[in-house]
Amino acid sequence: MIGVLGLQGDYVAHGLMLQKLDADWQIVKKPDQLQGLDGLIVPGGESTTLLKLIDSGGFWPHLAALEHQARPILGTCAGMILLAREVHKPPQKSLGMIDITVERNSYGRQAESFEAVGEYRHDGRSKPLEMVFIRAPRILRLGPEVERLATCRGDCVLARQGTVMVASFHPELTRDPTVHQLFLEACHR
Amino acid sequence: MNEQSNVDTGTLRLKTGLAEMLKGGVIMDVVTADQAKIAEDAGAVAVMALERVPADIRAQGGVARMASIEKIRKIMEVTSIPVMAKCRIGHFAEAQMLQALGVDYVDESEVLTPADEEHHVDKFAFQVPFVCGCRNLGEALRRIGEGAAMMRTKGEAGSGNVVEAVRHMRCVMDTIRGLTVMQPEQLMHTAKELGAPYELVRWVAANGKLPVPNFAAGGVATPADASLMMQLGAEAVFVGSGIFKSGDPEIRAKAIVEATTHYQDPDVLIRVSENLGEAMVGINISDLDEKELMQTRGW
Numbered sequence: 001m002i003g004v005l006g007l008q009g010d011y012v013a014h015g016l017m018l019q020k021l022d023a024d025w026q027i028v029k030k031p032d033q034l035q036g037l038d039g040l041i042v043p044g045g046e047s048t049t050l051l052k053l054i055d056s057g058g059f060w061p062h063l064a065a066l067e068h069q070a071r072p073i074l075g076t077c078a079g080m081i082l083l084a085r086e087v088h089k090p091p092q093k094s095l096g097m098i099d100i101t102v103e104r105n106s107y108g109r110q111a112e113s114f115e116a117v118g119e120y121r122h123d124g125r126s127k128p129l130e131m132v133f134i135r136a137p138r139i140l141r142l143g144p145e146v147e148r149l150a151t152c153r154g155d156c157v158l159a160r161q162g163t164v165m166v167a168s169f170h171p172e173l174t175r176d177p178t179v180h181q182l183f184l185e186a187c188h189r
Numbered sequence: 190m191n192e193q194s195n196v197d198t199g200t201l202r203l204k205t206g207l208a209e210m211l212k213g214g215v216i217m218d219v220v221t222a223d224q225a226k227i228a229e230d231a232g233a234v235a236v237m238a239l240e241r242v243p244a245d246i247r248a249q250g251g252v253a254r255m256a257s258i259e260k261i262r263k264i265m266e267v268t269s270i271p272v273m274a275k276c277r278i279g280h281f282a283e284a285q286m287l288q289a290l291g292v293d294y295v296d297e298s299e300v301l302t303p304a305d306e307e308h309h310v311d312k313f314a315f316q317v318p319f320v321c322g323c324r325n326l327g328e329a330l331r332r333i334g335e336g337a338a339m340m341r342t343k344g345e346a347g348s349g350n351v352v353e354a355v356r357h358m359r360c361v362m363d364t365i366r367g368l369t370v371m372q373p374e375q376l377m378h379t380a381k382e383l384g385a386p387y388e389l390v391r392w393v394a395a396n397g398k399l400p401v402p403n404f405a406a407g408g409v410a411t412p413a414d415a416s417l418m419m420q421l422g423a424e425a426v427f428v429g430s431g432i433f434k435s436g437d438p439e440i441r442a443k444a445i446v447e448a449t450t451h452y453q454d455p456d457v458l459i460r461v462s463e464n465l466g467e468a469m470v471g472i473n474i475s476d477l478d479e480k481e482l483m484q485t486r487g488w
Contacts, residue, residue: 052232110293
């Protein structure tokens with residue numbers, strides 16, 4: 001069973017992608033719903049809003065426990081901001097589960113939101129990957145332990161460290177299931 | 190592979206995509222940079238920059254127009270969340286200015302005095318996404334047919350009374366449900382009755398929902414109101430006068446944010462509704478003259 005954090009944002013879009021891949025999923029609105037999950041997706045949305053709801057819902061220790069239990073976590077866009085070690089513009093609290101520094105709204109406002117075809121590299125293979133960036137954050141720094149899985153316009157846009165994977169784009173808004181497939185492989189390992 | 194050649198902006202997927210990111214959230218009307226900051230700190234997913242909130246527009250009368258440039262700029266400067274702004278119905282020049290200012294969403298809104306009583310803005314002509322109001326499915330599909338990337342039910346803005354928002358949301362959702370059980374040959378007749386584009390009617394019949402996100406607006410004043418609208422099918426909530434016309438805007442804003450997330454959980458609703466201070470004073474819709482209604486602006 002995969003959980004999708006359902007406090008705010010496009011969590012249903014992630015659920016529909018999981019459904020297409022025949023994975024069972026449930027919306028997580030309370031910390032006790034994290035128990036027994038094979039993995040968790042932190043969706044896109046507004047990171048400031050999500051932070052407040054994670055705080056008021058008492059999620060912090062439970063999310064940290066998930067990482068200690070090596071349960072895979074995928075964060076997209078706002079989800080990536082929440083999972084990052086360090087956040088810029090403005091600086092804000094984060095879970096620090098992956099050793100990257102990100103800058104919020106780094107490509108600009110909605111007028112600069114864009115779709116592009118990036119390059120996905122995994123296991124020595126390389127292929128084009130459809131990407132949707134909405135007021136997207138940018139990864140400014142990657143720690144030495146962090147793998148680069150995809151690039152677009154010169155930036156690393158999909159990164160992984162251990163069981164934590166993050167994307168600055170929205171794979172859930174495209175028809176390409178590559179990122180979710182990779183996440184599900186980790187969940188079922 | 191040349192990545193650069195494939196970059197697109199202003200697509201419908203990017204427009205509805207931003208609306209997807211706002212789902213489950215609260216968009217708050219603000220008239221100053223300070224209010225925008227309070228809204229962001231309370232957990233708003235976006236703010237709507239306005240010259241006056243609907244309750245004041247109603248009370249003060251006169252022509253209500255797009256907010257001043259300085260005000261919109263200041264609000265954009267102080268917040269890190271998306272900023273929306275309203276243009277008058279049909280006033281594409283105001284919309285062009287809002288796009289050039291770089292706002293994240295334009296609301297072609299009945300809350301302002303309409304500039305054109307026959308035509309709405311051609312929203313396909315813009316890179317910036319538009320949200321529009323609706324009272325029923327036909328109106329929603331006409332606006333989507335013109336390029337709107339997000340709908341909101343109109344309700345009755347500035348009334349502090351949720352009854353019209355409920356009426357409009359129920360009407361949209363009931364009509365959608367009705368379409369899903371129709372025979373294909375009934376759809377053209379229904380499109381004619383609704384005054385809606387046939388292709389969109391077919392899409393809704395096949396998918397059982399609007400092709401763009403559908404939010405609620407117009408009269409939400411309490412956490413319970415937000416929960417009600419979410420349970421009736423809204424995917425997010427706009428709160429206009431309800432927050433900054435209440436006794437304690439900061440606490441109420443936070444409470445409505447939590448209520449929108451946990452709309453199915455009465456225990457959370459009780460917790461956030463305790464010690465909330467005064468709600469805005471509401472208006473009975475039957476006390477309003479026909480010509481005082483904002484929802485009948487646009488068609």
